[in-house]
Amino acid sequence: MSLKHAILGFLEFGPKSGYDLKRIFDRSVSNFWPAQHSQIYGTLARLEAEGLATMNIVPQTGKPDRKVYTITDAGRRAVHDWLLQEIPSIAPRSASQIQTFFLGLLSEPEILEVLRRRAKCLEEGIEELVERVPGPDDEAAKRSGRCAELDFYTYLTLDFGIERARFVLRWVNDLIEKVERGDPKRGGLAVFESRSEETKKANAP
């Protein structure tokens, strides 16, 4: 239920419309919590129904009306409770890990191809992330509508993303070296034991 709480988190800084929120998500947390506008609008309606936010329509001339949402006390309590919640720091699902697990089914050149591509993607990703961190006196960032002085926790999450990507890149490069040295001795996966005889026979030869 993180989208709900992230929206409430942003509403703590002032009333916003769905459109506002979409832009804010894209400019701040889209890195580790992307959100489509379709989802935002739906969630906002639910927040209002649950009494965590109130809505009022702001008519505009020449532009469509805005529906501006304001957080309520109940909403503030909900954010607070969520922030104190224990959330696992490691995601339970990793598509690249499950791919890695089965890499042994490929030939060595194919494995190296996959891993080198991975490394390249990571390098590019890191570059992109680094570009988003404005220096202490970043005029370009100021002009482009971004901001030179980042909030401590905003900077933190950006930094974490970069350092984590670097960590993964190091690991992938180590793995490439291992594969190049011929470390992976091919052998069946060892997860298949203590099964009925028919299946054992089917797995063995």
Added chain:
Amino acid sequence: MSLKHAILGFLEFGPKSGYDLKRIFDRSVSNFWPAQHSQIYGTLARLEAEGLATMNIVPQTGKPDRKVYTITDAGRRAVHDWLLQEIPSIAPRSASQIQTFFLGLLSEPEILEVLRRRAKCLEEGIEELVERVPGPDDEAAKRSGRCAELDFYTYLTLDFGIERARFVLRWVNDLIEKVERGDPKRGGLAVFESRSEETKKANAP
């Protein structure tokens, strides 16, 4: 679509039933790709419908019949294609990161409470993971139905899980120190600019 391919990956090592697969998932990849039996059975039916596996019923005495699935050539091709696919190495969503982003809404003691709890969870998680890695001559593991000689890529994913958790733990501990030193200067999130006047006013004071 990773569950589908993970199942096919396991089927490459021999025909298996849904029940078999559930146990295999729990003992091997549940760490980074958990699967419920409800999902496995459904997916198996779909694999058959798509011609990626064939099913035959194995009657048993005293036990329910087994539906044993065998991978087809089309299935093998599907796994192969999937393994060559480019999969992002960093998950796009991280619940703990989005929580971190809003930590500034809490008081300092609360922030430290959250972070220290996180560190504790990570330490416990690391211990659990380490216990699962059998040493080179691990009799206990052999007796308990696990296996002492791990396949290269099986070991790899386990190792990655541990190293990544250690990396995150180090990062959390660094953050705790920063917070204790009083580094986080409180200031509004800086993501709210270039907005219509009404909203600006609402955010500013």
Added chain:
DNA sequence: CCGGCCATGTAACAGGTTACATGATTGT
């Protein structure tokens, strides 16, 4: 004239979680 910004939504679909449901056998 066309594309982009403003601003809102709906609907279909895919993937995963939780709970409900059945029923025989085996071990404590």
Added chain:
DNA sequence: ACAATCATGTAACCTGTTACATGGCCGG
């Protein structure tokens, strides 16, 4: 007597993705 193992499924639900839909205004 009770719980666990074996073995299969269904159904409701939640979250997120993708595509479809509308419509005025402004700049190149």
